[in-house]
Amino acid sequence: MATASLAPVPPHVPADRIIDFDVYNPAGIEVGFHQAWMRLHGDGVPDLVWTPRNGGHWIATRGHLIRQFLNEPENFSARVMIVPKEAGLEHKLVPMNMDPPEHGPYRRVLNQGLGPREIRNIEGDIRAAAIALIEAFARDGKVDFCAEYANVFPIKVFLAFSRLPLSDAPLLTRFSNSMLRPEGTTPEEKAASMANANAGFFAYIAPTVAERRANPGDDWISLIIHSEVNGQPVTEYETLAMISLVLLAGLDTVVNFLPFCMDYLARHPELVALLHADPARIPARVDELFRRFPVVSQARLVTQDVSYDGVTLKAGEMVLIPSTLHGTDPRENADPLTVDFGRKKISHSTFGGGAHICAGMHLANLEIIITLQEWLKRIPEFRVAEGFQLVAHSGVVAQVERLDLEWNPAP
Numbered sequence: 187m188a189t190a191s192l193a194p195v196p197p198h199v200p201a202d203r204i205i206d207f208d209v210y211n212p213a214g215i216e217v218g219f220h221q222a223w224m225r226l227h228g229d230g231v232p233d234l235v236w237t238p239r240n241g242g243h244w245i246a247t248r249g250h251l252i253r254q255f256l257n258e259p260e261n262f263s264a265r266v267m268i269v270p271k272e273a274g275l276e277h278k279l280v281p282m283n284m285d286p287p288e289h290g291p292y293r294r295v296l297n298q299g300l301g302p303r304e305i306r307n308i309e310g311d312i313r314a315a316a317i318a319l320i321e322a323f324a325r326d327g328k329v330d331f332c333a334e335y336a337n338v339f340p341i342k343v344f345l346a347f348s349r350l351p352l353s354d355a356p357l358l359t360r361f362s363n364s365m366l367r368p369e370g371t372t373p374e375e376k377a378a379s380m381a382n383a384n385a386g387f388f389a390y391i392a393p394t395v396a397e398r399r400a401n402p403g404d405d406w407i408s409l410i411i412h413s414e415v416n417g418q419p420v421t422e423y424e425t426l427a428m429i430s431l432v433l434l435a436g437l438d439t440v441v442n443f444l445p446f447c448m449d450y451l452a453r454h455p456e457l458v459a460l461l462h463a464d465p466a467r468i469p470a471r472v473d474e475l476f477r478r479f480p481v482v483s484q485a486r487l488v489t490q491d492v493s494y495d496g497v498t499l500k501a502g503e504m505v506l507i508p509s510t511l512h513g514t515d516p517r518e519n520a521d522p523l524t525v526d527f528g529r530k531k532i533s534h535s536t537f538g539g540g541a542h543i544c545a546g547m548h549l550a551n552l553e554i555i556i557t558l559q560e561w562l563k564r565i566p567e568f569r570v571a572e573g574f575q576l577v578a579h580s581g582v583v584a585q586v587e588r589l590d591l592e593w594n595p596a597p
């Protein structure tokens with residue numbers, strides 16, 4: 187990814203708050219995605235900084251501010267939640283780009299489709315998909331975990347849950363890529379990438395909406411199409427924008443979270459041994475993995491002039507409130523790069539916070555639990571291939587290119 191162009195720094199931004207940080211291409215990413223972001227936790231880096239990249243925007247660098255800003259929609263609006271602002275304005279999804287109280291009734295519709303009960307109903311399908319994929323390579327003794335599992339499993343599960351054909355995955359993945367890691371170096375180029383992909387999602391889903399309007403099923407897409415908000419049927423635009431949001435969010439996140447986890451576990455056999463020793467505690471231990479491997483970096487639009495940490499954020503400016511910097515903040519979690527299954531208090535916002543807290547967290551959580559359970563039964567010990575280093579890209583959601591794992595296959 188090329189480095190974003192530089193914008194002029196506004197006069198109200200103090201010189202000691204300026205830091206050169208490109209959310210789509212942070213310096214040092216070759217050493218590690220989370221390590222590159224954690225430069226913003228370094229000594230002397232204030233809690234609020236300004237970067238001239240991606241149109242120029244603030245960044246909340248610490249967990250306490252990230253949590254606070256996520257919960258202050260009156261000051262920090264989700265109407266624009268991606269930098270650069272020009273690109274964020276082209277991201278038009280419902281109810282992601284709404285604030286409370288408008289957001290609430292739409293969110294209740296999503297909760298009905300993606301709630302814990304709905305997800306428990308498909309647990310058997312999720313498990314079957316995981317087992318089939320793992321058994322396909324378990325005897326090989328090696329795999330590119332991204333190509334053969336992480337890029338396939340969540341998408342297969344999610345498209346089946348949505349009653350959409352698996353053959354549509356490459357097209358949807360292309361749209362997700364362009365929205366979550368928009369192409370180009372200038373705000374205008376990134377805005378064009380975002381607009382095309384947003385329109386692509388709408389055009390893709392429109393025929394399915396027409397078909398399920400006529401022949402509803404018991405899937406979440408049919409539920410959205412036939413739902414009412416404030417006593418009125420949801421409009422065609424709202425329907426397309428809600429379904430596109432869930433597709434976008436459901437197709438990219440687990441895909442990129444999983445390889446970070448598996449890369450770490452492959453390098454820490456003592457943690458794998460702990461998971462084997464007490465498989466019943468795998469579900470409880472997953473939260474520490476969510477803390478350690480946040481992948482989403484969301485932003486908000488400042489609605490009015492507000493002062494925090496000795497600086498003024500002006501109405502119309504953008505502020506990044508990245509989940510990526512919360513769980514890894516050493517002020518929130520001691521020794522944050524270490525996965526510690528015995529950690530007493532786990533602080534993170536990997537699934538966001540406030541009104542927009544992830545609507546798909548029940549599905550994501552179960553997918554990770556099932557992956558660990560079924561993987562460890564079939565591949566009890568594993569390691570990364572000699573000399574292998576994870577290659578990751580940054581964006582609204584981080585992306586991992588490949589992960590070469592090896593093990594001694596059962597005779």
Ligand code: HEM
Pocket residue numbers: 267281282283293296300431432435436437439440443480481482484485509535536537538539541542543544545546547549550
């Ligand atoms: C590891 C996996 C996942 C992570 C880390 C994650 C993270 C997040 C975060 C941080 C947000 C809030 C963004 C913001 O405040 O701007 C969010 C929102 C959302 N997520 Fe997830 N997510 C994951 C998986 C999923 C899945 C599998 C789905 C769909 C089935 C999903 C659906 C959504 C939706 C619809 C929203 C918007 C909710 C709203 O605006 O009210 N997510 N997610």
